[in-house]
Amino acid sequence: MTRQRSLVLVTVDCLRADHVGFLGYPRPTTPFLDTLALHSYVFPSAIVAGAPTYFSFPAILASRFPLALGRDVLGIAPTEPTLASALQACGWTTAAFLAGNPYLSQRCGYDEGFDTFRDILAEDLPCDSTSSEGEMDTHFTRLNRFLERNARRNERTAAGYEELYFLYCQWLASRRQETMEGLRPYPAADTIVDQASSWISSQGDQPFFLWLHLMDPHHPYYPPEEALAAIGRADISPSRARFWNASWSRGHINCKRLQRYRDEIVTLYDAGIQWADTQISRLIRTLQHSCRWDDTVFAVTGDHGEEFLEHGRRFHAPEDLADELIHVPLLLRVPGMNGTILPNEPFSLIHLAPTLLDVLDVPSPTTFRGASYWPDISKGQLPKLTAVTECIEGCNNPLQRSNRLGQRLLSVRDASYKVLVRFGNSTDIMFDLKNDPGEYCPLPRDAKPAERAQLLRVAREHVTSPPQASDPEFRLRACLREFCQQLSFRRNAAEPLLGEIQVH
Amino acid sequence: MTEFCNVRLTAELCAKAEQRFGMHFDSISDLLTCLLEELLRDDIGHFQQAEQKIVEERLRDLGYI
Numbered sequence: 011m012t013r014q015r016s017l018v019l020v021t022v023d024c025l026r027a028d029h030v031g032f033l034g035y036p037r038p039t040t041p042f043l044d045t046l047a048l049h050s051y052v053f054p055s056a057i058v059a060g061a062p063t064y065f066s067f068p069a070i071l072a073s074r075f076p077l078a079l080g081r082d083v084l085g086i087a088p089t090e091p092t093l094a095s096a097l098q099a100c101g102w103t104t105a106a107f108l109a110g111n112p113y114l115s116q117r118c119g120y121d122e123g124f125d126t127f128r129d130i131l132a133e134d135l136p137c138d139s140t141s142s143e144g145e146m147d148t149h150f151t152r153l154n155r156f157l158e159r160n161a162r163r164n165e166r167t168a169a170g171y172e173e174l175y176f177l178y179c180q181w182l183a184s185r186r187q188e189t190m191e192g193l194r195p196y197p198a199a200d201t202i203v204d205q206a207s208s209w210i211s212s213q214g215d216q217p218f219f220l221w222l223h224l225m226d227p228h229h230p231y232y233p234p235e236e237a238l239a240a241i242g243r244a245d246i247s248p249s250r251a252r253f254w255n256a257s258w259s260r261g262h263i264n265c266k267r268l269q270r271y272r273d274e275i276v277t278l279y280d281a282g283i284q285w286a287d288t289q290i291s292r293l294i295r296t297l298q299h300s301c302r303w304d305d306t307v308f309a310v311t312g313d314h315g316e317e318f319l320e321h322g323r324r325f326h327a328p329e330d331l332a333d334e335l336i337h338v339p340l341l342l343r344v345p346g347m348n349g350t351i352l353p354n355e356p357f358s359l360i361h362l363a364p365t366l367l368d369v370l371d372v373p374s375p376t377t378f379r380g381a382s383y384w385p386d387i388s389k390g391q392l393p394k395l396t397a398v399t400e401c402i403e404g405c406n407n408p409l410q411r412s413n414r415l416g417q418r419l420l421s422v423r424d425a426s427y428k429v430l431v432r433f434g435n436s437t438d439i440m441f442d443l444k445n446d447p448g449e450y451c452p453l454p455r456d457a458k459p460a461e462r463a464q465l466l467r468v469a470r471e472h473v474t475s476p477p478q479a480s481d482p483e484f485r486l487r488a489c490l491r492e493f494c495q496q497l498s499f500r501r502n503a504a505e506p507l508l509g510e511i512q513v514h
Numbered sequence: 515m516t517e518f519c520n521v522r523l524t525a526e527l528c529a530k531a532e533q534r535f536g537m538h539f540d541s542i543s544d545l546l547t548c549l550l551e552e553l554l555r556d557d558i559g560h561f562q563q564a565e566q567k568i569v570e571e572r573l574r575d576l577g578y579i
């Protein structure tokens with residue numbers, strides 16, 4: 011009897027499609043994955059179903075659009091079927107090792123279906139005792155308060171004060187002995203791969219599903235020195251990286267000034283990708299040494315991209331759904347298959363979980379919204395596809411329920427055009443992706459009416475799609491989870507909760 | 515005038531709820547009221563109608579419905 015195949019899914023936070031070698035990036039960010047891509051299915055247009063993390067992962071793991079259970083539901087609902095629970099139910103051992111993204115925690119239901127769930131946030135992190143706030147002595151604090159108070163009296167002096175205070179803080183920080191490791195607020199990929207590798211080594215013969223989430227390209231960008239050396243920038247010191255990160259993160263700074271730091275920030279980001287690539291190669295060596303590689307299906311993708319001022323924005327806030335944010339790499343290696351570069355159709359990550367289950371001959375839960383494209387993919391094909399991406403515009407802190415009740419931002423994209431519907435101000439704009447791949451010039455409002463109407467019909471279908479039979483139950487469970495969490499967070503609070511979480 | 519209904523719960527369940535949530539609510543009635551109000555919110559329907567209207571108006575502009 012042949013052994014059931016295992017599955018390894020690696021998700022890399024903030025991984026843009028155009029920053030990996032196998033999709034044409036000239037910098038050597040992904041030498042290992044580039045080689046693996048030669049024997050894998052490469053999706054040139056993989057599109058997330060939501061951005062950022064909290065709007066993306068319900069689709070990746072539960073094949074469900076992020077707002078489908080109601081926009082106030084965050085994460086995976088208790089008992090909602092997922093890729094992990096489907097495999098667990100069929101006898102796969104399941105494990106997740108996550109590099110501390112707060113939105114992929116147990117609190118948001120991401121442990122659903124995992125026998126082992128290690129979220130570094132829930133564990134003890136080594137604490138960097140040299141916080142910049144703690145260092146200022148009281149004399150300087152008093153002087154600073156005095157200067158601030160006076161400077162805030164008019165706009166020019168306020169800007170001058172802010173500039174000086176920023177430089178002062180940077181000078182203060184530069185007096186410390188800094189390391190990239192000490193500056194980085196989350197564990198690098200080597201820590202996660204170490205955990206996963208020892209887990210793999212402890213496994214017997216049964217098939218497993220292993221999910222790793224790596225944070226290396228996430229801001230603040232503090233890649234290990236080895237990764238910088240690998241992309242030819244060993245000259246960048248931790249203190250330079252700290253200065254660039256601090257400058258890049260400043261609020262109220264115009265784009266022109268930020269532009270000065272852009273290239274260096276991109277270098278740090280790229281080195282983060284390089285480190286993830288190096289560690290993925292180490293993970294696969296472990297699978298090879300454990301004699302598991304030959305029967306392991308392997309997929310790597312991103313949960314969303316990252317912006318570097320292409321449209322005047324930084325990081326990955328849900329303020330727009332430009333391709334920098336929604337186009338991610340996707341590579342699928344299936345043992346015994348040669349793989350190929352697939353057609354340039356937008357493959358939504360809503361289809362990833364059902365496709366992976368199909369590769370493993372496991373039926374998809376009926377709650378999955380996506381479909382398996384494995385029959386096409388295995389022939390090196392993809393049909394004509396349309397990808398929908400959604401988020402709540404401006405929802406930067408979804409842990410606050412009220413932030414999740416904003417207006418939807420929806421993008422519908424085929425291989426040639428993209429329509430972005432901003433429900434907050436009832437507008438839609440359309441881009442010709444072939445002639446304007448950077449999305450800099452929206453087409454005139456009445457241009458390409460047939461193509462626009464086609465994408466708008468998909469938008470209409472999406473926003474009016476009726477709930478599935480199980481949705482009210484999942485919604486109820488998710489609401490109850492949050493209700494109980496709010497109660498337990500306030501267990502020691504003296505004031506009664508009643509009224510605080512009532513409807514407004 | 516508001517009308518009220520009686521709900522039957524076992525004394526054991528009430529005691530457990532009292533013990534666990536008593537510090538946040540004056541009574542079991544308050545707890546259940548808050549919980550049911552929370553669960554009965556209808557954010558989806560409200561948003562769905564407004565969004566459908568926006569997309570359909572645009573399709574009508576373009577002459578496609």
Ligand SMILES: [Zn+2]
Binds near residue numbers: 062314
């Ligand atoms: Zn993310």
